[in-house]
Amino acid sequence: MEINKGRGRFIFLCLAPAVLLFVIFLIIPTFDVFRMSLYKWGGYTDNKTFVGMQNFTKLFQSDKFYQTFQNSVLLIVIVTVVTFGLALIFASMLSREKLKGQNLLRVIFYIPNILSVVVISAIFSAIFDPNSGLLNSILNLFRGSGADPILWLGDQKIVIFSLGGAMIWQAIGYYMVMYMASMANVPESLYESAGLEGAGRMTQFFSITIPLIWTNIRTTLTFFIISTINMSFLFVMAMTSGGPDGSTEVFLSYMYKEAYTNSSYGYGMAIGVVVFLFSFALAAILNIVTKRDHLEY
Template sequence: MDNRKGRGRFIFFCLAPAVILFIIFLIIPTIDVFRMSLYKWGGYTDHKTFVGLQNFTKLFQSEKFYQTFQNSVLLIVVVSIVTFAFALLFASMLSREKLIGQNFFRIIFYIPNILSIVVISAIFSAIYDPNNGLLNAFLNLFRSASSDPILWLGDQKIVIYSLCGAMVWQAIGYYMVMYMASMANIPESLYESAELEGASRRHQFFAITIPLIWTNIRTTLTFFIISTINMSFLFVMAMTGGGPDGATEVFLSYMYKEAYTNSSYGYGMAIGVVVFLFSFALAAVLNAVTRREHLEY
C-alpha cells in the first residue's frame, strides 16, 4: 500500500509542472480568446463593450474573410498534396534504390528544415525577383528577349502558388526523413517475394510500402495540415504581407492585422475562434477519412 502511495505521489509531482504550464499557457489563453471574441475592444484601453455574437456576424458577412478562407484552403490542399507526394517519392528512392551519395542527398534535402522562415523567404524573394531573379533568368532562355518579366510575387493570379513553392521546399526534407525511418523497418523479404511474383517497383510501392507506413503517413498528414495554417502566416508576413490586394491574405495574417493594426481586438479574436474550430474540425475529419485497419509485419 505504501509503495502504491509513494508511486502515486512520484507520478503526481512529475506530471504536475507540465499540467500547470499546459493550463496556464494553453487552456486559459484559449478560453480568453473565446471570451474576448464577445467584446468590442481596441486592445489598448480598458474600455470594453459586450456585443455578444456581433463580431461573428460581421465576420461571416465580410468578403475579405471568405477570400482569406479560400487562400488558406488552397495553400493547405496544394502544399499538402505536393509535399507528401515528393516526400514519399524521394524517401522511397533513397531507401530502396542504390544511389551514389545517398547520405549526401539526405543531408541536402533536410537542410531547408533547419533554416528559419525569414531566411527561406529571403531566398525565394530573391529567386522570384522579376528583374534579377534566378527563375526569370532561367525562363528567359526559352522566351523572347522583349517579353515582360513575370511578377511572381506581384501577380494576383500566381502569387499564391509562388508561396506554395517556398512552403513545399521548406517541408519536404523533414517528412522525407520520417518516411525513410518507417521504410527502413519494412522487411526486405516482402519486396523480394513481390519481385518473384513479377510485381513492378511501382506496384510494390503502392501495395507494400504505402500500407505498411500508413500509420506514419496519417499522423504526419494531420500534423502537417494543421501546422500549415501557422506556417502560411509566417511566409505571408515575410514575403508578401498579404498582398497584392489581399491575394495572399490567410487566416492568421488577417487576424493579426485586425487585432493589432486596425485596433479591432475583439473582431480579431472572433477570427481566432473560427480558425481554432476550423482546425479542430479539419483534424477530426482527416482522422476519420484516413482511418485504416492496422497492418503488421
Template sequence: MQRTKGRGRFIVTCLAPAVILFLIFMIYPTIDVFRMSMYKWGGYTADKTFVGLQNFQTLFKSDKFYNSFQNTVLLIVLVTIVTFSLALIFAAILTREKIKGQNFFRIIFYIPNILSVVVISAIFSAIYRPEVGLLNSFLNLFRGEEIQWLGSSKVVMYSLVIAMIWQAIGYYMVMYMASMANVSESIYESASLEGAGKIKQFFSLTLPLVWTNIRTTLTFFIISTINMSFLFVKAMTQGNPNGSSHVFLSYMYLEAYTNSSYGYGMAIGSVVFIFSFALAGIINAVTKREEIEF
C-alpha cells in the first residue's frame, strides 16, 4: 500500500510541471481567444466593448473571409494529395529498387525540409520573377508572354502550392522509407510468385502495411498546412494581389494586428480552431482501418 502511494506521488511529481505548462501556455490562451472574440477592441488600448456574437456575424458576411477559407481548403487538398503521392512513390522506388546512391537521394530530398520558410520563399520568389525569373525564362523558349506568377490572382495560389510541396516531400519520403524498410522481403517474394507485379504489390501490400504511419502523418500534415500556409503567404505574397492570396491565418493577422480589429481577429482565430479540430476528427474517422501486422 505504501509503495503504491509512493509510486503515485512520483508520477504526479513528474507530470505536474508538464501539465501546469500545458494549462498556462495552451489551454488558457485558447480559452482567452474565444473570450476576446466577444469584444470590440483595437488591441492597443484599455477600451473594450462587449459585443457578443457580432464579430462572428460580421465574419460570416465577409467575402474576404470566404476567399481566405477557399484558399486554405485549396492548399490543404492540393498540397496534401501531391505531397503524399510523390513521397510514397519516391519512398517505394528508393526502398524497393536497387538504385545506386540511395543515401545521396535521401539527403537531396530532405534538404528543403531543413531550410527555413523565408529561405524557400526567397528561392521561389526569384524563380517566379516575371522579367528574369528562371521559370519565365524557360517558358519564353516556347512562348513570349510573361506570366505574373505571384501577381495574378488566377495563378498565385498554385505558385504557393508548388513551393509548399517542394518543402515537404523529402521529410515524409524519409519517414515512409523507414516504414517500408521494415516490411519483410519475403512478403514481396511470395507476392511475386503469385504473379503480382510491382504496382499491384505497392497498392495491395506496401500501402496497407504502412497505413498506420500514413494515417498519423496525414492528420499532422493537414493541420500543419494551415500554419505553414500563413508563413508562405506572409513571406511571398503578403496577401497580394489585392488580398486574393490570403489564407485563414494571414487574414486573421491582417485584421488583428494591421487593421487594429483584435476582437474580430480573435473571432477568425476561433473559427480556425474549430475548423482544425473538426478536420482532424474527420480525417481520423475517414482513414481508420484495421491494423495489419507483419
C-alpha cells in the first residue's frame, strides 16, 4: 500500500510542472482569446466595450475574411496532397531501391527542414524574381529573352501557388524521413512473397507499404494540416505580406493585421476563435475519415 502511495506521489510530482505550464500557457490564454472576442478593444488601452457577438457578425459579413478562408483552404489542400505524395514516393525509393549515394540524398532532402522560414523565403524570393530569378531565366531559354517576365509573386492568379511551392520544398524532407523509418519496419519477406505471386512494385506499394504504415501517415497528416495553417502565416509575412491586393492573405496574417496593425484587437481575437474551431473541426473530421483497421504482420 505504501509503495502504491509513494509511486502515486512520484508520478504527481513528475506531471505537476508540465500540467501547470500547460494550463498557464495554453488553457488560460485560449479562454482569454474567447473572452476578448466579445469585446471591442484597441489592445493598447484600458477602454474595453462589451459587444457580444458583434465581432463575429462583422467577420462573417466581411468579403476579406472569405478570401482569406479560400486562400487558407487552397494552400492546405495543395501543400498537403503534393507534400505527402512526394514524401511517400521518395521514401519508398530511398528505402527499397538500390541507388548510389542514398545517404547523401537523404541529407539533401532533409536540409530544407533545418533552415528557417526567413531563409527559405529569401531563397524563393530570389528564384521568383521576375528580372534575374532562376525560374524565369530557365523559362526564357524556351520562351525567348524578349518575352514578358512572369510575375511569380506579383500575379494574383499564380502567387498562391508560388507560396505553396516554397512550403512544399520546406516540408518534404521531414515527412520523407518519418516514412522511411516506418517503411524500415516492414518485413522484406512480405515484398518477396508478393513478388513471387507476380505483384509489381506499384502493387506492392499500395497493397503492402501504404496499409502497414497507415497509422504513421494518419498521424502525420493531421499534424501537417494543422501546422500548415501556422506555416502559411510565416511564409506570407516573409514573402508577400498578404499581397498583391490580399490575394495571399491567410487566416493568421489577417488576424495579426487586424489585431496589431488596425488596432482591432477584439475583432482579431474573433478571427482567432474561428481559426481555432476550424482547426479542431478539421482535425476531428480527418481523424474519422482516415480511420482504418489496424493491420498486424
